[in-house]
Every structure is written in structure tokens, then in C-alpha cells.
Amino acid sequence: MHTDEAACLSAIRAKDARFDGVFYTGVTSTGIYCRPSCPARTPQACNVRFYPTAAAAQAAGFRACKRCLPGAAPGSPEWDIRGDTVARAMRLIDDGVVDREGVPGLAAKLGYSPRQVQRLLACSVGAGPVALARTRRAHTARTLLEATDLRLTDVAFASGFASLRSFNATITEVYAATPSQLRARTRRRPTPAGEGLTFVDLILPARAPFCPCNVFGHLIATAIPGVESFHDGAYHRTLRLPVGHGVVSLRPSNSGIQARLGLTDISQLPTAISRIRRLLDLDADPSAVTEHLGRDPHLGPLVHAHPGRRIPRSVDGDELALRIVLGQQVSTAAAQTHGARLVAAVGTPVDTGIDGLTHLFPTPDAAAEAPDSTLAFPDARRQTLRRLARALADGELDLGVGADRHDARRQLGSMRGIGLWTVEMVAMRGLGDPDAFPGTDLGVLHGAATLGIDLAGHDAWRPWRSYATQYLWALTPHAVNTIPGHPGCRSEIQ
Template sequence: MNFQDMSFDQRYRAVQSRDHRFDGLFVLGVKTTGIYCRPSCPARTPRAENVQFFRASAAAHAAGFRACKRCLPEAVPGSPEWNLRGDIAGRAMRLINDGVIDQHGVSGLAQQLGYSTRHLTRILREETGAGPLALARAHRAQTARLLLTQTTMPMSDIAFSAGFSSIRQFNDTIREVYDLSPQQVRGHGHRTAQTDTATVDLSLSYREPIDLPGLFAWFAARAIPGVELADDFSYARAIRLPGGPAWFRMYTSPDSAGHLRLQARVTEMQDLPVLMSRVRQLFNLDADPVAVDTTLTSLPAARPLIAALPGVRVAGCMDPHELLIRTMIGQQISVAAARTILTRITTGLGDPAPDFAPGLTRMFPTMGALAERGSSVLRGPKARQNAVLNAAETIAKGELSLGFGDDPDEQRASLLALKGVGPWTADYVRMRVTGDPDVFLIGDGALRAGARRAGLPADKAELLAWAAQASPWRSYLTTHLWRAPTVPAQSQQGDPS
């Protein structure tokens, strides 16, 4: 359930029951104390007349409230609402989390969205209760709290890593938001011992249940040798960020009840929040699995799938342009065949991986390198080779730019305008780049095979009509059908990248 769909009484009942499912969806300010909390805060429930609800913590900050020191409302997963929404507010929130304001300012954010700064500010204030600068400031405070409580990084490094422009701004913001000095916030943490001070090691929040084995298996099956390392419990790779190459490793820690952890190293400290945001998007950590599974289990034919794999996530991506190329190469061939072609491309065209990326040798090629020299390493049908080269050249020239804040429909139209890109490719990219939760890949052979094994209609029109009942979570239904008991490998279109 979204914030805007809930009445005051529904929100208050969630607070009375201390329901963890609503953590991150909204916060409540207590007028008598000036404190704001997550819905599941263990403190005594305030009287209803003393409660004010906010969609975002930044709105609570702007209204003069400070974060609760007991429940730490900033330590919860982000709101799943923004992935559901393709409107300006949802797109803006995704871009703010991706560091656009820190890199390009509010004017840069507005330009990417195609609005004036004044109009964008008005929209965000109406939708969230806070303007873009306040939202970016709250995001910096959340990042800083995470680094303060979980790492031994020096204060100055934390300040600039979180996106603050000065130590003074960092100190003032932390005191205002948490009513504590940065050193006092650090005193409330549980830090992991780190021998390499340049590498951070953080525990990441998410809503349970979560199918981590399924996610790691997904990435392992598609990992390009030398570019990615993946097994049953971890996934690692290097990527390019605005400040230079970065490396990360997601893994489950056996000494912390299988909790999901992130190891990361960046060339420039300011890229750390960007990396953290993209990793959360990659693993879909801000999803609401209870809402998803509740809707899908209302369909009798889907119940066995959900019961077998509760908390399934839809994999995102780290680099939208790379995903497009990988998807185009993987069209209508097996996962293994796609890996073979991608290995040849990255070996021949990829830059060396950074020295601080253990076990990795290559980066995925830039679009410029692929456009200029891709013909020397690409194999397969000439039409597909030309389509890949054309897409890379179009991106390299700046004629096409894919991003996490794209309007889903506009992105789909831009992709369909490319030679060699059909509805399946455009929808698959849209699902993984924008996080659209309601994509059903009816043209996908692997999906239909899974549907047959689940006893669903074989006819495309009938299957599409049946799947409409799963809205707005058809991307998750798609993933469940891919995960249905497998059939012998064959050359068919289906989740290649």
C-alpha cells in the first residue's frame, strides 16, 4: 500500500501494531517531543492528536522534527513507492538517490527531467513535503549515519563521501537531523574491523523475505569471466562511476545470520553514495516483498511458485548502456552462448580492471570502444552485429542516453527506434533499468515455457489476460516463471543478460 492510498487511521493502526512492513514507507512526527520515528518504533505509541505523518524523512526535517535515537528511522530500506511510480516525483527520487544533485545541482536534475527548477521544486514539495535540496540533504545524512556507525573511516572522509561540500556543513546537518554530534552518532554504532582503510564493509538493510540464493544464482549464470565474479554467496565486479573506476562485492556473511553485506572501494570518495544506490537497485533491496507476494498468491495458479520462493526480487542493473548491449547480444540465444560472445568482446575491447578489484581483469567495454572496434570481435548474424554496433555508436555520440530516472514509456519508444531492437528487448531493459514492477514479457520463450509448467494458458492472448490480475507486480511474476523448474537448454529468447 502506498502512502497516498492510506488514510490517517490506517497509518496510525500501523504504528499501533508496530508493523515493520511500513518502515520506509512513511515516518511519524510526534508534536509533543519534536521527534520523528519509523512506524515500528518500540517506544510508547503517542496519542493520535499528537501525530503528524510524513512521506519522506526530509519533510519531517523541514517541519522541525529530529530523528529518533531509539528506532533510527534513517536505517530502514527506502520507500518501494518510487519504483512503482514513473511520474516526475518517482523519477526525481531515483535520480536524487543516484547522486545527480550532488554532481550537477538542482538545475542538472531539472534538466534531466525536462522541467524548470521552479516547477520541479513545486512538484516534489507537493508530493513529498520537501524540495529537491532537502531530499538530497536527507540522503546525505542517511549515508553519513551508515558510514559513521559501521566503518572506521575518518570524519573528513565520511563527510565528503556522503556528498557534503564541507566539514562544517556535515557537522551542522548531522546535529540538526540526529540531535547528536558526528562523534556521538559513531558511538551508537557497531563497526566491523577493517584492515584496509580504503575499503568499506557495510551491512545493507532490506525487507524480508528475500530470495538471496536466487539472486546470486542469477548473477552467477550470467557472469562474464574476468569482468564479474559470482558464486552461491557473493557477486563482485568493477564499474565506471563519475569519479573513476569502482569495485564492489555483495556477499552473505555467515557470522551475521546470512545478512547481506557490501564491500566497496571507489576512486573518488564522492562516488560512494552513487555506488551504494546502484547496488541497492541491482538487488532490488527497497522492494516490498509482502505486498508483492500477497498479490501474487491471490492467483491460485501462482500460489505454488510463491510458496516455493517467497521474496523473489527482480534484478536491476549497474550500467543501463551495458545492459542494453548485453541484452541485444543475448537475444534468441542461450545464456551460455551469450556469455561466450560477451567474453570475447570484453577480452578484446575492455579496459584493465583497477588494481583494487581482486580477481578481476577487465571492465566492460565503453560504448566508444565497442562502436569503433566492435566489428573485429563480434560474431553471429550480420544483422545482429550491425544492430549492436549501431546502438553503441548512437550512445557514444550522445544521441541516446538511458538512465534510472527515465520515463518508462519514453525510454521504450527511444529503444524501439533503434534498428534491431524489438518489444521484448525494450521491455526487458525497461524492467531492469527503471525498476518498472509491472512488465510482463509475453514474447519471452522461457517465460511461456515456465507458464506451461505451472499449468497456465499456452495461448499468448490468454496468458496475457490471466497475468493482468498480477498487476502492478507482473515483473515479479515474470521472474517467478523464469525460476519455474527448468527444461533442457535450448536457443530461445529469455532473460539473457
């Protein structure tokens, strides 16, 4: 997108928020970079430069705009859509791999040398992995400065900076203001703590339009007791994180997603936010989906009536895959019962202070060792679950954010007991493939029959078949399609 100067100029003249996070505009006359929807006066064409990432704009010498706060823009949908090495690297950086394991750790996960990764990212997104991680740290620091009353020292280390000196220098360079100055501009709430958790209240931006009904409805209707709950108008769940654990409470609002995050280690905030954004598919490109699927004579009316449906995804690919196998050929209620038994038997107990949240979902290693009495279903499926859990625990199968989707599909499909439906569901909800299609799913078949669609023609929905699935599912009178008590939420059959 950033290489199409005419399209970029058109977007900034229209102040089109659909392109926020897709590209960034550097203004040579002011030395500032902005998001496309910035409310400031549109600069002259001769004074603008376009960049694919905020890190690239910063590397070119621009500092962040104080009006539009480009670091708070939704993430680029490109990194979820694409499955190539650059996109995998961007997802891993967003998940905090560079902060935890450095560039060598990132390179090892991608199967490249550090020098190759540096060259790939510099050529494709205008900045190397260290610069991209630095931009991520700066945005996290600003979030903590403005949303909490944590001490500056705690903010610095929680954001991933190695020293106060680097923290101060980076914030001043990126935002043209010291950390103290940024904090003085905001009215913060006291940072509550309890049960060993530090809580932060945030608004997570969502690329508009955003239809929350099916994504929240699915998560609520399939919630596993102990790990997830729904009460007080919010969806709650526990989070297993690289360091410690957390809890999150989420509810949709007109301004985005209201999120309250509680963390045992506040340095995990950016990783937790990244995983929650993936869970709710907040960085999707609803305009592209609507434009493509809206042309279909059968799906078009549904897409235009409810634009912005999202894919109910996952905070953890391993967890999602195990849950999909637990739900093979059984009802939603039965899958919840099987999941609750597994969680109670081998999940990790945690104190959260939130009703219904008592455990972390079991690790693959723990799931592989679960006793037969816990896995109260046919032996063939029990062995399938154990084979899958062991492959995940031993590292033979990668379903993480940086996984190669092609390899993951191939490996899953080769496992005994894993059929096409399971592969496509894991690809769609765990790997984030926008073009997965569980064509044998009963909800998909029911929706197609209702609309008189011949599924032999589903290739016409590429590359957005995962989103077509959401619209077909919405034709089924099921709780997964609605948020209890949400006034504007209804399924397509009503």
C-alpha cells in the same frame, strides 16, 4: 500512504516493518521522527504526524530517532513503481545528481525548470531537492562515522558536504548528536585499503520477505568474466561510477545483504549503494506482490511458497541493454562468451585485488567502436549492437535511472533489430518497470506450459508482471534459479 491516517496508525501500532521507508512518523511530544517499526512505546494518536520522506519530517522540525535509525530504513518502493516526474526525480536524487550537478542539473534531466522541480517535489514529498539531497548526505555521513575510521574531515567531504561547518551543523540537527558523539557510540573496524581502493563493510537492509535465490542465481549464472565473478560464497563485480570506479562483494544473510564496497573515491559511496540496491531490487514491495499474484490459481501456490522473489536488475541501464542484445537468441554460456570478448577488447582495465575482476564493462562509445573480430556473431546483430551503443553514447536514448520509461520503450522499439523481447527485458531489468512482460521468452513459455497457463490472460497480473515472470522462470531447471552452495535455495521444479 502517509495521507491515510488510519492505515498509518495501524502500521505503527503493529510495529510493521513492511512500511519502513514508505512513510515516517513525527511525534510532536518528543520532536523525534521514527520508522513505523520503531520499538519505542507507541505514541498517542493526537501527537503523531505522518510524512512521505525523512526530509519532509526534518523540514517540519523533527530529528531522527536514535533507536530505530529511520535513515537506515529500506527505500520507498513507490519511487521504483511509479514512472512519473516526481518518481524520476527521486531516483536521480538518490543516484547523487543534485550533489554532482545541482538543482539545475536535475531539472535539465527532467525537462523542467528548477522552480518547477522545486514546486513538484515540495507538493508531492514535502521537501525540495536540496533538502532531500541533504538528508541523503546526512545518512551517508552517519554510515561512514559508524562503519569506518576515516577522519571526520574525510567523512564530511566524502558525504558531499561543502564544509566542515555545514557537516557538523547538519549532523547535530538531524541526529541531536555531534559527529564525534555518533562515532563514540560504535565499535568500528579499521578501514582497509588496497589497490587504490578504500573499503567499507555494510549491511544493506532488504524489505522482508526477501528470497535471494533467483536474483543472486541469475547474476551469478550470467556473470561476464572480468566484470563479475562468484567465489568464497559471494557475488563480486566492478562498478563504473560518476567519479572513479569501485568493486563490490555481496552475499545474502539473515539481517540483509552483506556488502563490502571498495571505491577509488569514497564520495561515491551513496551512489554505489543506490545502484547496488537497484541491482538486487531491495526496495521492492513483496507484500503487495504476494497479495496480488497470490490470488492467481496457478501462480498462487508458488508465490506463497517462496514470497519475496526479486527482479535481477542492473547497476547501469546502458550496460544492461548492450548485454541483452549480446544475448539475443543464444544460450547463457554463449552470451557470457560474447560479453567476455567485448570486455577484454574494449573494456577499461582496473586493479581490484579481487580474483576475476579485471575490467569495467565498456562504455557505449567503446562498444560502438569494437572491431568485427570481437563481435563474433551474425552481422545483423552486430549492427544492432552498434546502433544501440551509438544511440546511448550520443544521448539519443536514455536508459538511466531518471529515464522516461514510456519514451525509452518507444525509442527502443523503433530501432532496427530490437524486438519486443529485448524491449521488455530492458524495461524489466534496466528501467526497473515492475509491469514489464517478456511473453515470448522461452523460460516464460516453459513455465506457463508447466502450469497450464494461457498467457493471453497475463493482464490479470498487472501491475506486477515482472514479478510473475520471476515465478515462471523459477519453473525451469536452470542455474539462474539457485545460488551455488546456498542451503535454502532451490528452484520450484525440485
